[in-house]
Amino acid sequence: MSTDVKSIPLGEEKLQQRKSERQKFEQQTTSANGIKLPIYMDNHATTPMDPRVLEEMLPYFMEKFGNAASRNHSFGWVGEEGVETARERVAKLIGATTKEIIFTSGATESDNLAIKGVAEMYKEKGNHIITAVTEHKAVLDTCKRLEKYGYRVTYMPVQKDGLVDLDELKRTLNDKTILVTIMAANNEIGVLQPIAEIGKLCRERGVIFHSDATQAVGKIPIDVTKQNIDVMSISAHKMYGPKGVGALYVRRKNPRVQISAIIDGGGHERGMRSGTLNVPGIVGLGKACAICMEEMPKESCHLAGMRNRLRDKIMGGLDEVYINGSWEHRLPGNLNISFAYVEGESLLMGINDIAVSSGSACTSATLEPSYVLKALGTGDDLAHSSIRFGIGRFNTEAEVDYVAERVVETVSRLRELSPLYEMAKEGVDLKNVKWAAE
Amino acid sequence: MAYSDKVLDHYSNPRNVGSLDKSSQEVGTGLVGAPECGDVMKLQIKVNPQTNIIEDAKFKTFGCGSAIASSSLATEWVKGKTVDEALQIKNTEIVKELSLPPVKIHCSVLAEDAIRAAIHDWKKKQDVSKPATVEAR
The missing domain is CATH 3.40.640.10 (Type I PLP-dependent aspartate aminotransferase-like (Major domain))
Known part of the structure; x- marks a missing residue:
């Protein structure tokens, strides 16, 4: 998403590091219910080629x-x-x-x-x-x-x-x-x-x-x-x-x-x-x-169905989840949501067998959260908490279910770790807190 | 983003997660960072008034994996130290221990700030409590 792409030649050390990261990523093979991991759900960044x-x-x-x-x-x-x-x-x-x-x-x-x-x-x-x-x-x-x-x-x-x-x-x-x-x-x-x-x-x-x-x-x-x-x-x-x-x-x-x-x-x-x-x-x-011409009518229905399923499963399992942007006027495969009190990059780290994007500053080179979300008036805090799911032609319902489950589980864990979630539950209005770093 | 094994370990198994009673006389609470900046750390210490030794420490962090790891590590390090010793902990030591890349150095700075803020809060409580006890007599 806020992919600040700086395609510069990498040094030897960096290349090695990337290689070992990739190997770790590829080592994750199959999940319990027979789904092949990692799951690619970042189809706005690019799509796999159709055979x-x-x-x-x-x-x-x-x-x-x-x-x-x-x-x-x-x-x-x-x-x-x-x-x-x-x-x-x-x-x-x-x-x-x-x-x-x-x-x-x-x-x-x-x-x-x-x-x-x-x-x-x-x-x-x-x-x-x-x-x-x-x-x-x-x-x-x-x-x-x-x-x-x-x-x-x-x-x-x-x-x-x-x-x-x-x-x-x-x-x-x-x-x-x-x-x-x-x-x-x-x-x-x-x-x-x-x-x-x-x-x-x-x-x-x-x-x-x-x-x-x-x-x-x-x-x-x-x-x-x-x-x-x-x-x-x-x-x-x-x-x-x-x-x-x-x-x-x-x-x-x-x-x-x-x-x-x-x-x-x-x-x-x-x-x-x-x-x-x-x-x-x-x-x-x-x-x-x-x-696309041939399959669009069927495909768009199918993608929207899976997207809605993902939304319903996530929202059924978590409170304080916010959809960014119009729901009605939206691409069928897109779901962009903010998980209050959880920072996006830490969430990505927790669901590292799923390839998605975050609007968090930490995932971009500029350390600024997504300018698109900011333009909607989404607070910086919620922009940092956003994840973009891009469902595509080759995703399956089983994958959607797996992703929803992993997201709910990871967000719940990270909220237990979040001082903001604790404060909100105690009734503190986070908007009125005088933050030290401001 | 590449993470060191130590960051991954602290992220997956964070140490000393939780909260201490912030109204307790023996507890100092540090809350640093801001949600808009993508990092908030709460670090609490429980200090033995006789020995000034930090007997317990807890944290909660909203932030990236490196922020979680930095604060988790900070709680491990302050435990068993006197408050004066804990004040000597430098962010650069956290950077070294967790092999944080340059873009994540601010996470270690925030963890050092959190330790200081918690100690500051505890010290303030001790200063206030002394004259108050005198007056009460």
Whole structure:
């Protein structure tokens, strides 16, 4: 969740340490009731690849290795065919046409290309961009960089449930606004923004609407036409596809949206994204989209069912558990909850046979609790106590039951250890305590 | 986050968890940290008034595994020491014993603060009680 990813080369000692941690993790094999451990329930961070996706990709590494841009021989044509099939599948999933799909290296690049590309292309028209404080860093940090180049950015607050206030958005739009960028589904709390309404509003005002739909595509129905989305970021590895590949949807008509490239070169992808195409990755993205298209109605019901089961079991076993963000407008596989009086990292340590994320400061490099939870008005204390469960395609009900049991047991144990729980039970109002460290 | 075996041991089997009667004359209570910062430690000591030896110590901690381990270790270390000896415990010794990484040093600082706060509270009780007893005569 608040994964502050700093991917720097590790020293020898660090590598050894990681290796031994991994071995410890892998040693935990099977639990009493036949569940394979550890359990992966962090599907917002990434998803395991669907075997059907891998199968589709494999020929494109060896036999069908051609450069999709080679126009003079069959090797190239075969590669191109793979790419174009994928383009059709991506387009179909989101209600777009093939010419509107630009392949990229992932959603971070797509966000950068969308925001910087629109800002550059429309700078004569205006210099104002609107986004929200709960966006992914790929959007926020891109906007921050544009501020250095003279753009004005409004970071809209969100309401207690995590949703953007449409009236406030209306008031924030002005003559200089060229772009509104609001995510479809939040990566921490799974909250779904009213993108159709935002899209409609932007269309009426002639403002381009970009949505980072990394967490949403393949999980919930997205239709760029019905929802008036002009530019949209897509990632493969959040929907059981491979890492390192994504796409950007760019509207071609009603209205035609133009973006400036940020990577120049051979003019691939209609000049919007140069660089030899990652053919196997793109084929994988396409297959992942096709599977999602086919299975979404059934899968979303199934995931929501398991998610609700997890919630019910946890809430049945513990008091003072709080769900972060809107329950109603939420991704089917997401559950983000705070366990009062228990610190998130210590909870993760107790359930170390389950892979989930915490909004606790201790799990991030910055020692700041989740900025998303803070934006909802969740106190820092509850932000430190939060856990994000991301249920995915390959989780089972037996796993959900095991996770719920382990969580209830560990939280109960840690509360017995918590001075805050003791004080609260004695009737002390923790808000009125004068804490030494403040 | 990587944990040393000692941190894992204290986390899984914390020593001296619990509470002492904070209104008792012989008990000193230290409550340090803040929920907003993600760490709160309560450390209590029971001191023999004749010998000034800490006969019992208990803790409860809201915090990460390293915070739990630091306070658990602190209770082990103060037990059997005189209050003056206990005041000599340095956070750096806790860091060393538990092999805490740099980002977790604040946990050891908090544990040292908790020891000091508990002793301070106990001393305050002793200072107050003396003149009060005189007056009562």
